[in-house]
Amino acid sequence: MTSSASLSQLFWTRGDDSPVTHVERIPPRSGRPVAWPGWAAPAFVDACRAQGIISPWAHQASAATLAFDGANVVLATGTASGKSLGYQMPVLSRILTDPRATALYIAPAKALAADQLRAVAGFGLPDVRPATYDGDTARDEREWIREHSRFVLTNPDMLHFGILPGHERWAVFLRRLAYVVIDECHTYRGVFGSHVAHVLRRLRRAAARYGGRPTFVLASATSGDPAGAASRLIGLPVTAVTEDASPRGGVTFALWEPPLQPAFPSLPSSPSSPSSPSSPSSPSSPDVPAPRSPSAAPSSDADFDPEIELPQVRRSALRETADLLTSAVVAGTRTLAFVRSRRGAELVAAITRRQLEEAVPGLGERVAAYRAGYLKEDRRAIERALLSGELLGLASTNALELGVDLVGLDAVLICGYPGTRASLWQQAGRAGRAGGEALAVLIARDDPLDTYLVHHPEALFGRPVEATVLDPANPYVLGPQLCCAASEAPITEADLELFGGDPARAAVAGLTASGALRRRPSGWYWTHAGRPDVDLRGTGGAPIQVVEKSTGRLLGTVDPESSHSMLHTGAVYLQQGVTYVVDDLDLDDAVALVHQEEPNWSTHANDVTDLSVVNVRSYVNAGPVGLFLGEVDVTNQVVSYQRRRIGTGEVLDTRPLDLPIRELRTVAVWFTVSPGALEAAGVEPPDFPGALHAAEHAAIGLLPLMATCDRWDIGGLSTASHADTEAPTVFVYDGHPGGAGFAERAYATAAEWLTATREAIAACACEAGCPSCVQSPKCGNGNNPLHKPGAVFVLDAVLAALATAPPSS
Ligand SMILES: [Zn+2]
Numbered sequence: 068m069t070s071s072a073s074l075s076q077l078f079w080t081r082g083d084d085s086p087v088t089h090v091e092r093i094p095p096r097s098g099r100p101v102a103w104p105g106w107a108a109p110a111f112v113d114a115c116r117a118q119g120i121i122s123p124w125a126h127q128a129s130a131a132t133l134a135f136d137g138a139n140v141v142l143a144t145g146t147a148s149g150k151s152l153g154y155q156m157p158v159l160s161r162i163l164t165d166p167r168a169t170a171l172y173i174a175p176a177k178a179l180a181a182d183q184l185r186a187v188a189g190f191g192l193p194d195v196r197p198a199t200y201d202g203d204t205a206r207d208e209r210e211w212i213r214e215h216s217r218f219v220l221t222n223p224d225m226l227h228f229g230i231l232p233g234h235e236r237w238a239v240f241l242r243r244l245a246y247v248v249i250d251e252c253h254t255y256r257g258v259f260g261s262h263v264a265h266v267l268r269r270l271r272r273a274a275a276r277y278g279g280r281p282t283f284v285l286a287s288a289t290s291g292d293p294a295g296a297a298s299r300l301i302g303l304p305v306t307a308v309t310e311d312a313s314p315r316g317g318v319t320f321a322l323w324e325p326p327l328q329p330a331f332p333s334l335p336s337s338p339s340s341p342s343s344p345s346s347p348s349s350p351s352s353p354d355v356p357a358p359r360s361p362s363a364a365p366s367s368d369a370d371f372d373p374e375i376e377l378p379q380v381r382r383s384a385l386r387e388t389a390d391l392l393t394s395a396v397v398a399g400t401r402t403l404a405f406v407r408s409r410r411g412a413e414l415v416a417a418i419t420r421r422q423l424e425e426a427v428p429g430l431g432e433r434v435a436a437y438r439a440g441y442l443k444e445d446r447r448a449i450e451r452a453l454l455s456g457e458l459l460g461l462a463s464t465n466a467l468e469l470g471v472d473l474v475g476l477d478a479v480l481i482c483g484y485p486g487t488r489a490s491l492w493q494q495a496g497r498a499g500r501a502g503g504e505a506l507a508v509l510i511a512r513d514d515p516l517d518t519y520l521v522h523h524p525e526a527l528f529g530r531p532v533e534a535t536v537l538d539p540a541n542p543y544v545l546g547p548q549l550c551c552a553a554s555e556a557p558i559t560e561a562d563l564e565l566f567g568g569d570p571a572r573a574a575v576a577g578l579t580a581s582g583a584l585r586r587r588p589s590g591w592y593w594t595h596a597g598r599p600d601v602d603l604r605g606t607g608g609a610p611i612q613v614v615e616k617s618t619g620r621l622l623g624t625v626d627p628e629s630s631h632s633m634l635h636t637g638a639v640y641l642q643q644g645v646t647y648v649v650d651d652l653d654l655d656d657a658v659a660l661v662h663q664e665e666p667n668w669s670t671h672a673n674d675v676t677d678l679s680v681v682n683v684r685s686y687v688n689a690g691p692v693g694l695f696l697g698e699v700d701v702t703n704q705v706v707s708y709q710r711r712r713i714g715t716g717e718v719l720d721t722r723p724l725d726l727p728i729r730e731l732r733t734v735a736v737w738f739t740v741s742p743g744a745l746e747a748a749g750v751e752p753p754d755f756p757g758a759l760h761a762a763e764h765a766a767i768g769l770l771p772l773m774a775t776c777d778r779w780d781i782g783g784l785s786t787a788s789h790a791d792t793e794a795p796t797v798f799v800y801d802g803h804p805g806g807a808g809f810a811e812r813a814y815a816t817a818a819e820w821l822t823a824t825r826e827a828i829a830a831c832a833c834e835a836g837c838p839s840c841v842q843s844p845k846c847g848n849g850n851n852p853l854h855k856p857g858a859v860f861v862l863d864a865v866l867a868a869l870a871t872a873p874p875s876s
């Protein structure tokens with residue numbers, strides 16, 4: 068379309084210092100339809116035709132046929148590729164042709180189950196009687212659903228708390244259970260995913276008890292190793308169908324790195340530094356925690372005396388997004404900007420409106436902000452206004468990412484990598500209309516992963532490497548889940564294989580010794596009154612409730628693991644883009660009392676961490692370099708916090724805290740490098756600590772490239788000499804008790820992971836390290852010491868040795 072063509076021109080005409088690092092042209096693809104499989108029920112085919120589905124795409128038919136033949140299958144294709152038809156076809160055909168068969172559909176969110184219910188009911192097929200069964204289902208409807216529905220839609224929590232504990236009442240349904248559909252299965256990851264894996268094993272056991280042996284059909288976003296992830300999730304072999312045969316429009320996808328520019332004098336040694344300008348991007352740039360947000364950066368370098376040497380920072384991604392949105396609206400392009408936080412979205416909308424008003428009075432009114440929390444009618448009105456062209460620009464949080472059917476826009480701006488490729492494509496997928504050319508732009512924030520991606524387009528546009536990881540063997544998940552299983556029916560020897568073999572045997576022995584389970588000749592029994600209290604999203608320890616002091620309103624909860632650093636007394640805490648200050652953290656009652664306030668400082672916890680190696684599961688001996696995977700004990704104490712002025716980063720003061728030491732047994736990956744090898748690689752001994760520390764930060768920042776985790780799920784420790792390894796060492800560990808699979812994935816992909824880490828550091832144009840490469844927003848040592856060039860040498864030494872190493876033992 069002409070409008071987006073002119074928009075592209077606006078982007079590319081910035082000349083040599085263009086922030087565009089890559090342009091990927093994704094050509095339009097015509098779909099590959101195939102004939103309806105011969106086994107598909109005629110009534111189902113007719114219902115599809117009546118809805119305008121003339122024939123299925125090839126990937127839908129292959130997945131459906133595998134599932135119809137009884138193979139467990141995962142359909143892992145892109146957004147809007149029609150995955151639903153892939154499972155509806157075998158499931159509904161079976162229900163139509165076998166008058167007894169039942170099916171269970173599991174979605175991670177109630178809204179998805181409601182969508183799916185509408186879709187299945189919309190076919191108008193006889194005797195299916197689809198129904199959702201979740202926390203909102205009325206008591207008197209539940210019995211009817213158990214007895215009459217043949218397509219029950221639920222979620223993992225309801226399965227765990229409601230259906231499985233009452234399996235006797237579901238006996239008939241479970242005996243006839245032909246299919247289990249697991250939608251959006253890539254969302255079951257980490258600790259939550261490990262719990263869900265056991266809930267599904269409990270489901271298999273309960274069905275088997277009544278004679279049911281369902282086939283599993285899973286739908287996933289594209290990812291690395293979808294078959295492996297699906298198989299770990301259900302505990303059975305799974306076949307993957309990954310070739311997408313649906314049609315799509317062409318998209319021009321640009322990667323954008325905001326330019327470096329001098330910052331304000333921002334070091335603590337400059338007390339006379341000017342306070343941040345009153346630009347709207349300064350105190351309220353909630354997109355990122357304050358230390359990684361150099362958003363006080365002025366909009367033009369001209370404000371500075373070039374003689375003064377200043378540390379460099381990147382221009383704020385929020386401001387770049389607002390500028391692009393402004394250009395887009397001026398060009399008459401209907402554009403949606405995705406911003407990670409609510410306040411960020413509102414800020415982008417506000418800056419854009421102001422800039423537009425300055426250019427053309429009245430034009431500002433054609434831009435709005437959109438987020439969760441708006442009333443449904445208001446949201447619908449905004450969506451309609453954007454589709455009609457009445458609104459030209461919208462800045463949104465990911466509230467728009469799922470569910471809402473807003474597609475066909477000219478352009479999408481994505482402010483900061485949204486964490487996974489699945490989310491990225493979900494957001495980019497909003498751009499594109501029939502026959503037209505659409506534009507998508509990813510604007511990098513100052514974060515090592517964003518930096519890496521804008522310089523390595525193959526990581527986004529090539530074959531995915533990021534895998535969904537989970538670890539059902541985590542003893543902190545396995546133990547509680549075995550208690551749940553035992554409370555549903557005694558655990559037999561044969562069941563132990565289902566729950567993972569040796570780790571399950573060890574867990575049952577431990578639970579018997581502690582008195583949680585009792586051994587009898589027929590198996591292990593749960594003999595306590597009441598059911599075990601197990602939360603699918605945790606590994607023990609109550610989440611800390613964040614409560615507004617004046618109103619008693621519950622604002623949200625925080626993992627006990629992160630509470631000391633995020634919710635200590637005096638901490639500035641962001642929740643959904645609103646800023647609060649913590650008045651008191653009461654660990655005994657697991658509650659933090661807060662009040663709303665917007666101080667002009669941010670807070671940063673300082674901690675002391677110690678780590679000891681418990682055992683080594685696997686290692687690679689690469690001469691001067693060693694790579695290890697094993698269990699570790701981490702002790703951590705948050706001892707104080709700094710208050711830093713927003714914008715300049717000036718340290719106002721450091722205040723002590725009185726918090727207890729915490730212990731964590733978890734899984735870590737670590738590498739050691741001999742001092743000789745470090746020196747040979749170019750690192751001077753005084754720089755060892757800074758080089759290792761910088762490498763650790765960047766490695767943590769890049770791990771989400773390999774596994775769907777957040778850098779906040781991971782911890783690290785680096786030292787020039789560790790008591791257990793007797794060498795310079797970098798540890799990276801899962802931040803959850805027992806591990807969540809992240810360190811394991813890091814070990815398995817070490818060469819790729821550390822190569823990406825090295826590239827991210829080397830590609831950053833800063834001199835001494837910045838938040839885009841080696842600085843970390845969660846460093847407990849105030850990002851000190853850090854030695855950026857040394858970090859590259861460390862990783863060079865490790866990679867060179869690993870390249871010639873024998874396989875792991
Ligand atoms: Zn940098």
Ligand SMILES: [Zn+2]
Nearest residue numbers: 846847848850
């Ligand atoms: Zn650090």
